[in-house]
Amino acid sequence: xxxxxxxxxxxxxxxxxxxxxxxxxxxxxxxxxxxxxxxxxxxxxxxxxxxxxxxxxxxxxxxxxxxxxxxxxxxxxxxxxxxxxxxxxxxxxxxxxxxxxxxxxxxxxxxxxxxxxxxxxxxxxxxxxxxxxxxxxxxxxxxxxxxxxxxxxxxxxxxxxxxxxx
Numbered sequence: 001x002x003x004x005x006x007x008x009x010x011x012x013x014x015x016x017x018x019x020x021x022x023x024x025x026x027x028x029x030x031x032x033x034x035x036x037x038x039x040x041x042x043x044x045x046x047x048x049x050x051x052x053x054x055x056x057x058x059x060x061x062x063x064x065x066x067x068x069x070x071x072x073x074x075x076x077x078x079x080x081x082x083x084x085x086x087x088x089x090x091x092x093x094x095x096x097x098x099x100x101x102x103x104x105x106x107x108x109x110x111x112x113x114x115x116x117x118x119x120x121x122x123x124x125x126x127x128x129x130x131x132x133x134x135x136x137x138x139x140x141x142x143x144x145x146x147x148x149x150x151x152x153x154x155x156x157x158x159x160x161x162x163x164x165x166x
Contacts, residue, residue, distance in 0.1 A: 002046055007047040011059075017045060021066050032053050087152065091104070094144065118147060121145070122139050
């Protein structure tokens with residue numbers, strides 16, 4: 001049996017119906033889904049919100065709940081179309097020998113700094129032989145890179161805007 005509640009009432013429902021303080025957070029259909037369960041009672045408490053997973057984790061941690069990644073479902077199959085945790089995306093534009101600038105894109109599970117992204121592009125270009133044995137400082141001067149970092153929250157907003165969600 002599953003009890004669906006508004007996210008604002010999720011902690012209250014868990015405190016009322018469950019002995020466990022463990023809850024699970026996941027992404028599904030551009031929303032953050034939160035579940036908690038008592039297998040002995042065959043009870044699942046579920047809520048969804050447009051808040052990011054980081055925001056939800058903070059709310060739940062403040063309520064002294066232990067937060068894991070995943071979710072409870074009835075049966076053995078979980079959502080197959082879940083996006084999971086969205087990455088941080090970096091895009092670096094750089095000067096080339098051609099008329100058009102180059103663009104390099106990478107993804108990270110943890111927030112990258114511009115320096116981390118620049119080191120990654122530099123290392124890749126050295127490995128592929130595109131810049132030979134050029135020093136990083138020389139690469140930085142000649143390429144004149146511009147680094148943009150897109151957060152998972154921004155990706156969610158972009159997706160919501162495209163899908164007509166509020």
